Amino acid sequence: METMLTRLRFSFFLVFVFTFYDLSSSFSPIDNYLVNSGASLDSTVDNRRFISDSSDSSNSHHLSSPETFSLCAGTLLPGLPQIYHTARVFKAPSKYVFDVKDPGMHMVRLHFHQFSSSKLNLRDSQFHVLVNGLVALTNFSGGNLVGPKVREYLLCVHSEKLEITFVPAERSKFAFVNAIEVISAPQDLILETAQSVNGDKVKPFEGLNQQAFEVVHRVTVGGAKVTPFNDTLWRTWVPDDDYMKSTEGSTRVYFAGRIKYQTHGASREVGPDNVYNSARLIQSKNASIPNVNLTWEFPVMEGYKYLVRMHFCDIASISLGLLFFNVYVNGHLAYKDFDPSAVTNYLLASPIYADFVIDADHSGFVSVSVGPSSKSMAYAVDAILNGVEIMKMNNSVGSLDGELPAESVLKCWPRRSAGILLPLIALVCLLLSLSAIIHRRNTNKVDSVPWSKLPVDVPEVSPKQGKQQLSSRV
Secondary structure: OHHHHHHHHHHOOEEEEEOOOOOOOOOOOOOEEEEEOOOOOOEEEOOEEEEEOOOOOOOOEEEEOOOEEEEEOOOOOOOOOHHHOEEEEEOOOEEEEEEOOOOEEEEEEEEEOOOEOOOOEHHHOOEEEEEOOEEEEEEEOHHHOOOOEEEEEEEEEOOOEEEEEEEEOOOOOOEEEOEEEEEEOOOOOOOOOEEEEEOOEEEEEOOHHHOOEEEEEEEEOOOOOEOHHHOOOOOOEEEOHHHEOOOOOOEEEEOOOOOOOEOOOEOHHHOOHHHHOEEEEEEOOOOOOOOOOEEEEEEOOOOOEEEEEEEEOOOOOOOOOOOOEEEEEOOEEEEEEEOHHHHOOOOOOOOEEEEEEEEOOOOOEEEEEEEEOOOOOOOOEEEEEOEEEEEEEOOOOOEOOOOOOHHHHHHOOOOOOHHHHHHHHHHHHHHHHHHHHHHHHHHHHHHOOOOOOOOOOOOOOOHHHHHHHHHHHO
16 A cells, blocks of 8 residues: 555546635735725725725735826726725836745735726726746737736735835837735745656756746636635636537536545645536546546637646545546546545545646647556446646746746836937937036136236146145145
């Protein structure tokens, strides 16, 4: 048994989701900044209070901006959270600065909702966003949004400050944001090691928790949408229907019992009950094993590494030791004959997750699959999946959106308009010329005054003596 567990640890990086379910215990982040940008009053969303960023409302953060103003939506949409009814608009590079009391991994969420008012249409925006020197967005445009959009990032913060900088792409453009969240994350949300899958090679990937991530997809498999109100880290998990390559052979399952989080490991914030109590599975209903895999495809951007997190919780088996299946990432076998019960200390309904690092290829998709293995049994569950997360990793220049580092993005902002600069230079040159002419005329007038002898009480100094006196002063 010990040999089996050792092999599992080395060949497949599974993280236990532990700590028994307790309604009285909930995650309470040390750094917890919720900003209602552009608003004069605070707003409450899902029992969370977003603080107005007006200068006299709070000292929890500092806004530095040479040109900014608040904007209110011309038409308020019913049912839309209050934070999307206002926005902070920036006409020049500007930044929010947050104090960091808890160094380590932090979650940063930026809320955007393009609306129009009599003063401005947010669809006309175009800007870049930097987070502590990380390029989060380049040439972002509100016109590309349909309804509210939340961009979520995970990054390790070692400094005492976290800065979020907004840079308009051009002087004719502007930047905006509706709300901001800066939250210290649980220490076990991103651990140090994952498994790198490159073709048929699977090997450890070290230093994962020192990378920066953008959450691209967060999906609950087989279940309904999970809202921030039902997630202890205030995340949104969308249904998997739009990502399944084919539903043939799959069965949905729902679980009404208690999810058994275990001790000595990751917290339950890794995945909420509402993700683990539903799943899709492959089930053998007769003596034959179904010859089918369940596959999900997620659109991604080529040229980046991605963290693929797969969530498993056996809520369907009637007994231990009956579920064996294979796990595939981008079509490559990532784990063979996986037995969840061997990893969960032989408990059913006990959640685990697996982290893989892969390179996005030219296809523009990342795929994950589960399917029967050579150890699958008749009349039993032959594969299961409860949730998937796809996170883009920063590239070599510290960017999650493009090939330019933060320094180059900041230099894109035009310091001065050339059309105004040239006339100013010409005017300065003209003034200097006039000043020189006037000075020359005054000098000529002084030279025409008759020479006067020095007073007799001032001793005469020879050139040689004067040189000696200057040298002695030096």
